[in-house]
Amino acid sequence: MNSDEREKACNQYFQEQEPRDLESKVVDFLKHFSQRNATAIFKTLETLPLTELERTFGFRGNEIAEPVPVTESRLANAVLPIPTFAAFSSASSAQIRKDLWQEDDSGFAYFKHQAKGNPKNYIEHYISNPGDIELLPLEQAEQIIDKFGFNTVKLHLIFAAHTMNQDRPWDSKFSLKASDIIKYLGWDKRTDLPVHQKLSEIAKTAFVLDCLLVKSVWVEGRNKKGGINASTPTGRMWNVVVDPRGEQNSEGKVQKPEEVYITVQPGLIFHSFLNKAGSKLQKALYQFGYLAKSILRIDPYHDELALRLAIHLAMESRVHMSGKYRVETLLKHLLPHAKIDKARSDTRRGYDLKQHWDNALKLLRKLSWQIQFDESYPEWLQPGSKSKKPTDARKMKNIEWLLNAKITIRPPEPIPELLTNKVQPKLKASKQKKTAAIATGITSDQIRKGRNKKGWSQRKLAGWLGVSQSLVKMWEKGRRTPSEETEVKLRQILEIQD
CATH class of the missing domain: 1.10.260.40 (lambda repressor-like DNA-binding domains)
Structure with a gap:
């Protein structure tokens, strides 16, 4: 029976009834109809997507959302402890020196960091899909590597600072609000992006960090047979879950989040590496330094070299406490070598590099970094100097003077004092x-x-x-x-x- 036939039969049935019976018959009919429809709905309820339920029953998805995670408070101190062991430091470099990523013999993308103390020890970083440990070949990995940069390395440092704030750093898990991360970065002052777009950017950045793997090759000595014992733990740097909250669109996506919750767990590689690198976790836990929180607010668009320099020095501060460097040594850590070579051969490029360097030093001084110039760094070469270059110094280009000069750069107080005073209790077993x-x-x-x-x-x-x-x-x-x-x-x- 089609719909027209059903309608005709219903009309005929009601016309044949006595008026006094009509009301009760209609009630019975509606009750039967409602029960049949309700039964059909409940049978298919489990298969309906959330968006269909919203349209059918008129409720929003966030009314049945999971509870809001308990999040960490924002770190208020101007100086924050951060880990500086080799795997962590090299992960920072891997994100801002994208030019050093290569393809290995198997076709996988990798970044290599050689240990200074022992050339047989090294760290390698690889790229995987989020939540997976399968390595990606260079062509696919480049899509992730291209997303590396100053936003990811800043978030890397924020994760690290919150990790060190836990009672048991390497056995911890914590949640952060993207709105708090926005304040760390100074994005709350930006008016060019709406809030939901800032939150989405933080979410994307967190996803990228979840793709970074680390492999350490650590020589532990020789065995009784004369062979070399080594450990090669491989694992994820960070385990990250990103939870955007807000209204879903018709595709079930939250395109304009009202908040993003990021749950972070240091990868098990942290614990493994610390045990191997330091023999004992007690000893290895002292491989930390300090981060001046003001670094997070340096704008890479206007002050890229200053940000590169500050991050590198923060990672180096624990092992290079004197803060004294040759300028060329620093620049080779910060920039592609081809760029330095070009500055040497091209006068204009040399002038530009010196200007960028001078501006970086000026900004660090403004942020209370301590800078001292060596005798090899003459006054006329120093940023903002009005002195003229002496005649006897004109035989050599300014860029060569700069690259050969030595400088001492130390982080803001009280970091130098904290590093000097930091000792390890030497307890016998x-x-x-x-x-x-x-x-x-x-x-x-x-x-x-x-x-x-x-x-x-x-x-x-x-x-x-x-x-x-x-x-x-x-x-x-x-x-x-x-x-x-x-x-x-x-x-x-x-x-x-x-």
């Missing part, structure tokens, strides 16, 4: 076990009194331990408790006895 045995739960009062007895600020104690000042503050307020390993250090450094 037996003494360490004994100390651990008496560690039966250090109290917030003991930490505060021990610190005050030393005459130290919370920041200074944080520097000795390699944690953030905010974490020390939470210990002293009783809001968090130190891990067993950290408690051992606290008792040793503050000379706390039960």
Whole structure:
């Protein structure tokens, strides 16, 4: 029976009824019709997409959304502890030196970092799909590598700073709001992009970091047979889950997010590398330095060389505490060598490079970096100098004078002091076990009194331990408790006895 026939039969049925029965018959008919439709709807409910449910029942997807993740507070300190071990530092370089990515014998894209202390040790970075560990060949990997840059390396540093803020950094997982990351980067002051576009950009950047793999080749010595023992752990640098929240479009996508939640977990390679590189996790955890948070706000569009320089020096500060460099050495770390060669052969390019270098130094000084010029860096060559180049110096180009000059660049206070004071408690195994045995739960009062007895600020104690000042503050307020390993250090450094 088609729809016309059904309609005709219904009309005939109702016309044949007595008026007094008509109302009850209509009610019965509607009840039957409603029940049949409801049964059909419930049978197909599980197969309906969320957008169809929204149109059918008139509710929005965010009314049945997952709970909002608990997120980390923004880091308020101007100076933030960050890891500086080789795999982390090389990951930073891999993102801003895209020119150094190559193709290996198997066709995979890779970036190689040679260890300074032992040329047999090296780090390699590869590209994979998000959530996968299968390596991508160069042609496919270039699509990811092209997205590397200053946004990814800044987010890399932000992840690292929050990692160091955890009680157990390498066994942690935390969530961040993209709106907080926007403030770290200074994008909240930008008026050229709407908020949803800024949030989307942060989300895309986080996805890119999830594609970065690290492989360390670490020679550990010779075995009894005379062969070389080595470890080659390979894994993801960061595990990232990106959760945009907002109204879905007809395709089920959130194109204009109202917020983006990013859950981050340091890759297991962190733990593996630290154990191998430092023999013991206790020792390796001291491979950290400090980041001046002002670096995150340097605009790469206007001050690219300054940002490259600041990031490189932040990674180097723990192992190169003097801060003294030859200018050419620094520039070769920051720029393609072909660009430096061109500056040497082309007067105009040489002038441009010196101008960029001078502007970078001026900006770092403005951000309270400490800069001292060596005798090899004459006054007439220094940024903003009004002195004229002496006649006897004119035999050599300005660019050659610059490349051969030496300069000392140190990060803002209190970073140099923190690096100088940072020591590792040298406990023998037996003494360490004994100390651990008496560690039966250090109290917030003991930490505060021990610190005050030393005459130290919370920041200074944080520097000795390699944690953030905010974490020390939470210990002293009783809001968090130190891990067993950290408690051992606290008792040793503050000379706390039960």
